[in-house]
Amino acid sequence: MKELAMHVYDLMENSTAADSKDVRLTIVDSLKDNDFHFTIEDNGRGMSPEFLARVTDPYTTSRTTRKVGLGLPLIKMNTENCGGGMKLESEVGKGTRLEFWFQHDHWDRPPMGDLPGTLVMLLSAHEDIHFVITYRTDDDEFVLDTDELKEALGGMPLGDYKIISYLKEMVAENLAEIHANE
Numbered sequence: 068m069k070e071l072a073m074h075v076y077d078l079m080e081n082s083t084a085a086d087s088k089d090v091r092l093t094i095v096d097s098l099k100d101n102d103f104h105f106t107i108e109d110n111g112r113g114m115s116p117e118f119l120a121r122v123t124d125p126y127t128t129s130r131t132t133r134k135v136g137l138g139l140p141l142i143k144m145n146t147e148n149c150g151g152g153m154k155l156e157s158e159v160g161k162g163t164r165l166e167f168w169f170q171h172d173h174w175d176r177p178p179m180g181d182l183p184g185t186l187v188m189l190l191s192a193h194e195d196i197h198f199v200i201t202y203r204t205d206d207d208e209f210v211l212d213t214d215e216l217k218e219a220l221g222g223m224p225l226g227d228y229k230i231i232s233y234l235k236e237m238v239a240e241n242l243a244e245i246h247a248n249e
Contacts, residue, residue, distance in 0.1 A: 069180075070180025071177050071179045071182075072181055072184075072185040072186075074138070075092065075105065075186075076189055077138040078139070079092060079189055081163075082107060082163070083193050084111075085111025085112045085113070086112055087109035087111035087162065087196060088195075088196060088197060089197045089199075090107070090108070090197070090198050091106070091107070091198070091199045091201070092106070093105070093201045094200075094203065095203045096171075096204045096248050097171065097203075097204070098172075098205055098248055100171075101170055102168060102169075103169040103170075103171045104168040105167050106164065106165070107163075107164070107165045108162065108163070109162045109163055110162040112159065112160070113158045113160055113161050113163055114157040119157050122155065139153075139165075143167075145169075145176075145177060146168060146169055148175055149169045149175050150170030150173045151167065151168040151169040151170055151173075152168060153165070153166065153167040154166045154167075171248070179247075179248075182242065183235045183238035183242065184235050186200060186238060187225075187231055187235045187238060188231075190213055190225050191226040191230070191231055192226070194213075194224060194226065198212075198213045199211070199213075202245065202247060204246050204247055204248065205246075206246045207244075207245040209238075209247075211241075216234075
């Protein structure tokens with residue numbers, strides 16, 4: 068994957084497929100610390116210690132539609148090639164916590180890409196899941212909580228095309244306001 072936003076989408080889809088009801092994404096984007104740090108936490112099914120031990124092998128997947136799973140192996144490779152790393156913790160019945168990070172100024176670090184569009188696509192496709200997205204920079208932070216968003220929208224579906232357009236614009240404006248970096 069050429070953009071971090073697509074990695075985030077793919078990895079957060081893992082959380083939705085694991086029957087999570089709560090999914091949290093935290094991005095710490097610090098030029099001062101030269102760190103681009105991502106954390107995805109869910110309360111889904113979790114993974115057994117045996118599965119967790121081999122989950123970064125591309126031929127390990129929980130999917131039944133194909134025999135390969137490239138999301139975790141690709142992000143692990145990308146982080147390690149960019150002065151970063153990955154940490155994965157999971158417990159059956161409790162959920163999973165994935166952290167991955169990059170050296171912010173590494174020349175091989177993929178660009179962020181269309182994070183607002185990616186997040187809105189994810190939120191609108193999974194209205195039954197409570198998402199909390201926090202994006203923190205050296206200047207400030209932006210938090211998007213789908214429970215608060217649904218309340219503010221008065222029950223309008225997040226998948227409505229007018230809402231999708233509004234949300235994408237709102238997320239982009241808020242990220243620009245806190246000086247989210249590429």
